[in-house]
Amino acid sequence: MARSDPKPNIGDDDSGIYKALQYLARLAVWVYFRNVKVITRTPPISQQGPLLVAANHMNMVLDPAVLIATFPHARRCHFWALARFFRIPVVGQVLSSAGVLPVDTQTRSNAELFEHTLDCLEHGGVIAVFPEGTSYTLPHHLPFKDGLSWAAYEYLLDQCNKSNNPEEESHILPKTNGEAMWLLSKYGAPIRITAQDLKKFQAEPKPAVKQLTTRIANGVEQGTINSPDWDTLHAASEARFIMFGDTRRVKLEDYVQVSQSFIEIFHPSKAKDDPLRSELKLRLLTFHKTLRQLRLTVWDINMYENHEITLRRAILRLASTWTTLAIQIPLFLPSIIINWPLYLLGHVAEHYEEHTESVAQDKLVYAVILAIPLYGTLIYQFWKYIGFTMIGLIGAILLIPVLAWYHMALVDKRYDMAKEVAASWRICAALLSSVTGLDAQPRRELEDAVQLRQWCLQHTKQLLLDLAKEGDPHAHYLVDYGKLASTNEYIVNEKL
Template sequence: MPVGFLHAAIRKVASTALAGFFREVHVIGEENVPRDGPLIVVCTHHNMMIDPTILSSTMPDLRPLHYWAKASLFKHPIARKILLASGVIPVDRGSKDNRKLFAGTFDALSQDDAVALFPEGTSYTLPRIVQVKDGASWSALEYMKWVAEGGKNTNNGKELVIIPAGITYTDKSKYRSSAVIEYGPPIPLAEFKRQFLSTKEGDARAAVKALTHAIEQALVELTINAPNWEVLYSARMARDLLFESWRGVPLHDFKDVGQTLVDLFATPWDADPSFVALKKALITYHSLLKSTHLTNGALSTLPLSKRRSTDSVPSRMSTIGPLLRESVAVGIRLPLFLVPMLVHLPIYWVTRWVGEKSAEDEEAVAQSKAVVGLILCLTIYSVWFWIISALFWATGLGFVIAALTVWAMASYHSKLIDDNYIRAKRLLSAYRVLVGVWGPQRWDMSLSALTQYTVTQPPPPNPFLKLPDSVKDAFVRSSSSPTVPTLASTSTDPSSSSGAGAITPTTPKSNKRPPSRKLIRHLLRARAEAVRRLAAFIRRIDKDDVRVAASGFMAKTYGGGLDSLFTVGGGDIETVSGGVEAELNPTGWRNGKEVVAYLKSKGAMVGKLLREGESGEQPYQWDVLSSEGELSSPGSAGVSIKQEEMEWVIPGSK
């Protein structure tokens, strides 16, 4: 069943939508993918239709891929012809006969074709991979058994190859974000095949489970995985503070840098109140950025001088210069970008509206924006094509001029959009900071009302993802101590003996975003608090011979060890898929100095962070604020950075 002509056409259209939504799709490991022979690609699935689009668009040599679809979709004759011409394989899920179930897959593989599968079964948004089903393993091993028993094989006896692929998004639902797809080395199949072909009872099923676990391990190593949301959000915010440029982490290193920071914040130091306070500060800043729709990258570009050393709110006069600078920068570029901007303005408005309406379904946001954007682009370009051609009386020359004009306008927009988009976000940030700082203090949101905006609520769970309650709870709770602030926490009890405070869960009172002017002062102070605490932490682990937690494969890659110095989360062994037991938390270690040196080598601005962290002596403490959002007693607002450093008591240091 060769892939029909529709496959290439659909891939071209989908790739166009992809290019309009993402700034870049970076590919790693192309050399691992064979150019011919039977191939199964097993890929992560966290962004609905965007995932197969990226997979098909980045396959080396644009090798066509077959995808599975339930057999009921093929009942109508016209639908059947379209699906088969697109390369889609019917799968009868109700069949108890594996040969019948995978008949289409056998046909494709036996003709030297490639099949792409998403073994997680459904798209979902969680801090880590939690589900890998057995379908890919069954299909691969049944195919090898079928060939061994004399099944039709037209590919000169070439062995089946399974290639894992992991897709990582810098921000999967954000316009002009980026994606990374990494193709891992082939999964060795000889031992699984031998066990599957054994006549011993139970060996076939055991081989399937073992291969599923191998696939899961490969996918974990190709993506960023955290034990819970608290760790993931802390690591993301630390990444943004360390890599402040608009490009951020180099995409080739994005996964490893992200996993390094996740492991760092998964280290079980929750008995240390300074580490608890660091994670709380990072999550608070992350949440306030979300609430104001601003970014750390935009704020970090504004040269704002402080009003006084004990407060992180800049002086009013210092906010004027950045606004004027960004206004001039936008004004200079606007004439060059005005025409394509006006042409595409309806697309910006509608896709933004669609994204807001899809916000409750994390998996659907990017897909909705990309699809609607493509439809609107084709519509607007078609209208302009006919308008321009009509100006030339719809002659042949008019059609040529119209086509060239529309193509030039689309290309020109694509080349200019990123720089202008970034400049517009900087201008918006400068304006909001100026309004927030110049506004009277009565504008500031009170602390009682603020708490709901200092917590990032996790995305709603996918109803089709069936997980044990113990696994679901693990993503929300903190790493170990119940006194560690989790994503359900918004306030602390000063009387708690832990020093971090007991957690009081709250639910947001309203989904409506408050005016940013009410949050700006809080946001700026939260940023300073996060910077100071992160700087103190980085300085501490870089100073002594401190060991930090690391995922096993990261420890082996970067010179750490697997001696179980750390047992994150108590070393729990969870049943994650099909009865296969796997450790969900890092158990290796890396040296703190090596981690800091690694981050520096990848472009982390550690020196700048340390200097900024030393610029103020008073860490910001939410519990000493008045209801007006001002420091009620600056002299009691915490300890100095130097004192704070001395409070770190990190297990594993020598």
């Protein structure tokens, strides 16, 4: 006898299971990301009322975790998930209790899915969907499926049929001032469906659905970075880094547009007909590969170039960075010793996982599994050291979140410091080799990287200025954003 799927919990907004998932999701997001900032487009997301959310899906578990942890007003998100997950003991009960709705991809009979979806929207709920249907490892999103569009139109049509006043049918949803909203790319600008859109759906359903799916995909693209291939993405990233610095120098709310503008500048369709642009793209890719081979960053190359580092300065920098890190090692070493099995297991998971989009999921799952016995042993040993007293047990239990917070507060900055020490050593070794004459190759590689960066910087500036004069909107945006068209900057580029 086939196991029946549990009925999703839709009406209970105070679901204990979902509350627990919120805490777990916030913990996972806090552990995995350095900083999280939520940016919403106008109008702001309402605290109540039906919402359909479309989000890209580059990570299997972290994507829903981010939505659960950061959705405005802590509203409960009802996800669509594959029906086979609901047939797994315990997992199916958890998903159903959390309000997740099953999608049957085998028989393609999703009458119950749309029934539950419309019921959820009728109760003013939030339906969160990943229209691509699966996670992926690509520089661009996958084609969007039409399920979300069908659900939208069916819900609006159902609302019209329930209306007792025929005049209200043209307004579609009186509760939302005559329009229905999608939140695109998690918290992007909303798409609105009008009465005219609904009439088109009633007349020709499939074309209307396809058109709405295209609008949803375009809306998601406005809030995400999409590149036709990896080479274009890497070239655009290096150009952005060379021109504007790392993500700390580009405002988070501008990051997507700045990155996407560079991608459009170096798009294959434009580069293939422009020899100069094609050469610049090729050299940016060469610079990208050079940095990876040397295990340096643009900042290391820039620092070497601007300060004209001598061997004495390189040695002083190495000594300074190493001393700064060494002073803090005693404060940080205990937490490293305690947590090193978690990092080792994460490294193993990353090495053996074939799908990049599943790496974060594996790390989180394995870390949770290992953390239970690891921190359980720590609690026991501390309790034993105190003497198995009740106060000792309470102190041991309270010690765990304090230790976790202490570790997470320090790990990122100290990791950056360790990378700076390594970069300082590489630069110092390159200069030392040229002075001693034992091996001049490291110095030549560093000098070649500096010259390549200078060439890319100068020609990227010039390309943006020239394209902006020709009316290219992406180049004009980048020139205006970086203030490249200032008098002094323009004089420098005219001399090139």
